[in-house]
Amino acid sequence: MLATFIQRAVMQGIPLLFGATGEILTEKSGNLNLGIPGIMYVGGISGVIGAFFYENSLAAPEDANAFLAISIPLLCSILGSLVMGLIYCFLTVTLRANQNVTGLAITTFGVGFGNFFGGSLIKLVDTDVPSISLTTTSNFFRTTLPFADSTGWFGKIFLSYGFLAYVAIILALGCSFFLNRTRGGLHLRAVGENPATADAAGISVGKTKYLATCIGSVIAGLGGLYYVMDYANGVWSNDGFGDRGWLAIALVIFVMWKPKSGILGSILFGGLYIIYLFIPGLPLRTQELFKMLPYVVTIIVLILVSIRNKKENQGPQSLGLSYFREER
Template sequence: MSLLLTFIQNAIGQGISILFGASGEILTEKSGNLNLGIPGIMYMGGISGLMGAFFYEKAIKNPNAFVGLLISLVITLLASALGGLIYSILTITLRANQNVVGLALTTFGVGFGNFFGGSISKLAGGVGQISVKTTAAAYRASIPGLSDIPVIGDLLFSYGFLTYLSVILAVLLTYFLRNTRKGLNLRAIGEDPGAADAAGINVSKYKYISTVSGAAIAGLGGLYFVMEYLGGTWNNNGFGDRGWLAIALVILALWKPVNAIWGSFLFGGLYILYIYLPGLTRATQELCKMLPYVVTIIVLILSSKRNKLENQPPASLGEAYFREER
């Protein structure tokens, strides 16, 4: 029982950064934009928030954990939104190829994170010495009282606030897309931007807002990973392929944020399953790490065969919109 509980907790911990990334990408893709820069944006969000907290704690003799939390949170949102804005300008206004821009943004974001992560490590006294324990303690604080309940407390109430925020955001995004006029407009743009434009919907405005907002949400996944999961430390390339798993999760969730909640926990469990399986060789461990992608491919094949409209990607996904060609 103890081993199972530990596995579930670790699966949830692994899945939260993926959930943030997938939720942000779903919002973006509903507008018809395919942002493959999400992995890089998660790096940018993580290192930016960590730098903000690091310099705050370095400058203040007795830093306040809540102030450090606010500083890192705001900086992460701004840096991630900036990444989304750059992508939007290049793909919406300048009509650059979405795949090329997204991959370039990922390359830049990973390099940005590793460069500044290494630089701050040297300032802090050596590689791997970055630590913002005061701020990280605020991120990792569990729910008082409820977290002390045997078993249930550990399973449901022992996480930091970003864990619960990720679930709340996914639920709110689901409501927004299903039950609001603006959500309906956004979905209409993703399906047929020409028809939406003819109906008086400002296509560019919706695309910009959804892409920038989606990037800001995805950036929180990077902040979660460095602050709550790693406890306020930085390791170059420590994110692994979680950003790409977030993009894969969009497909598994069938472009529905609420589905991404259980999907992220599933991905988190599959991602660390090799640790709990005895007798695996290095090669079989790597095969186990492929399981989230295998599951995604299977779901993609099954959803395509069923051909249900609500389970398909937006019809204009990845395509630039030229108003003069309407």
């Protein structure tokens, strides 16, 4: 029972980890990207579009090539997320638009984009069920290690996931190392704390913001791809993501902008999100209340961090503020 709960919590938390890692990298540059839910949505639908046309090009499911079945949706997801990141950067860095408004607009656009093309693909398959099933592609994404089933609870907790789950953990650890142990990470944090000082020191503020935000958007988009191809078994249905994008943003605050802490934080959030499924006899109203737990925990942590008011637990000083070089 416990092993099953932890396994489900990890699977639920991986999309949040992708989203939170991407947002932490973005926010460390001073950009507050509230468009993460929309970017994750676009990352998911872009991968679905690539997988859909690849599967339809096959004479039979047995003809599928593992490399193409994985690389085509992966590249489509990366491209879609990258375009969304570029749009956000163009508006907020180049045109200096308000970051909060732009982020919310990106989320609205991303969800609308996903629902439009998702609905279009559903009409193409002419199915009675309002969803698309990409089982062939999903099977490749969900392939686990061959000896996972023979190692009992250990295999169930640590080895029973598709490769994207391990990619999420590696990216979180890599992001933590980059931010804290490299010169590039130091420059990025300097831009996020005080862009005027970083500019005076010869660091390109615009380039740093563009790179951090676009790479962060790509990482977040992979969370959408994981959700569809792994967690949802290759089934796309409009508005199926729920509030996972917002949970990823809440996770950033919960782990206090520390990517490494996001690994355990995502599992905790995933567990809190599904714990009601493991409590027998809960009425529907109470189940909905349990889904609020990750947000309640985030609010409590935010209050405690604000009371302690330690610099290392705060976000970047220039977070959400546009940089005007003329005012330096």
